[in-house]
Amino acid sequence: MSSSKPLHSPLRTTTHRIRSAIIITVAMAVTGIVAAGAVVVSTLASSSGHSAAAVLSPGLGSIGVDALGADGEVDDEVSVFDDDVPAIANLDPALLDAVRRAATDAAALDDVTFTVNSGWRSPSYQEQLLREAVDEYGSEAEAARWVATAETSPHVSGDAIDIGPFDATYWLSQHGAEYGLCQIYANESWHFELRPDAVADGCPAMYEDPTFDPRMQQ
Template sequence: MNTRTIPHSSRRRRRRIAVVLTALASAVVIAFAVQQSLAAASADAVQEGTSPAAPPAPSEQIDGTVIAPSEADGVIRDGDQPTVFDVDRVAVGNLDPALLAALQRAATDAEGDGVTFLVNSGWRSPALQERLLQDAIAEYGSEAEARRWVATAETSAHVSGDAVDLGPLPTLDWIAQRGWRYGLCQIYGNESWHYELRPEAVTDGCPEMYTDPTEDPRMQP
């Protein structure tokens, strides 16, 4: 019986292709899990560490960790996400006016396609941002790894009101294709939900994305 030997180079190519496909699939899963983790951390922050009778101020700290930020700090509970028109919610109402106007224009057009813009996270107080960073450090084991996903309170575009995290997935698909028309751009390759205003994108297109926030000069200490 004749047998055909597959060349080593062919087997190596197949193995490399399999590894690449596996890595891409894992990256998508990890990115989605990170978004869900950050949203859960924001919601959990409302419930931990205090009694209803005497909640601490949002900036109160114990051993360097901010405890119990509230909705007044921009916390959005899972299942209670506002739209970009719910300006009575501070997470939306405290966004930069130009960013908010662009989001509302885009959302109005998206409604014609049956797509609703929900805000998973918008403006955040410094206390909430610090809490999210501390939670990320605990989850990822180091500040260096955590900073790939969560900025410091001093550098965060959420704290300044210049960034918004959107959902659900149909919204992200819609805005990824059309956001530039409104000056709305995805900034980081690992955060498909994070959008900021880049007015020049209307004529020039969105700028090249950073791989993650650690490449962004604004995020440097």
């Protein structure tokens, strides 16, 4: 006479049920946390006017974009026609008009595209660039050949623009006077300012570098 055991003993069945209940409880708790987090993110995004992705990753989302450029920073894709970029929008209107007319003609006549390496800058951004230049060149005197102070920089006043790439810089060096746009410093071929008299008289002689410019001696 043979005997047989049930496939599932009462102890095993009870243990299995307890384990399943724990798993379900944990899963529900995690789901609740995720849902609550989503509500918080959604609320923050709604109140700030940004997307949820921006709240979660401000360096990549619209929060980061809003911060980027507020002091005049630009990237490699900024055009002279980007009105929503502070480095462009805060330029002197006459300078911006001349640059845009030149850019339009350069594109139409010679298929040359202007990009903006720098335009308007806030005083704090200019001071930051100067500090970085001192670190790079080793002294304030050497840094002054490349970066002006916030009090003297024509970028801070919106009266200067740095154009790239090389073919655009070269085109403007050849034709800029027709628009009143002149290179000011021999060591900064990309730096242009508006000199209206250049349309009739040509651009004035360039300074060797900014330290020779009387405006920088203030």
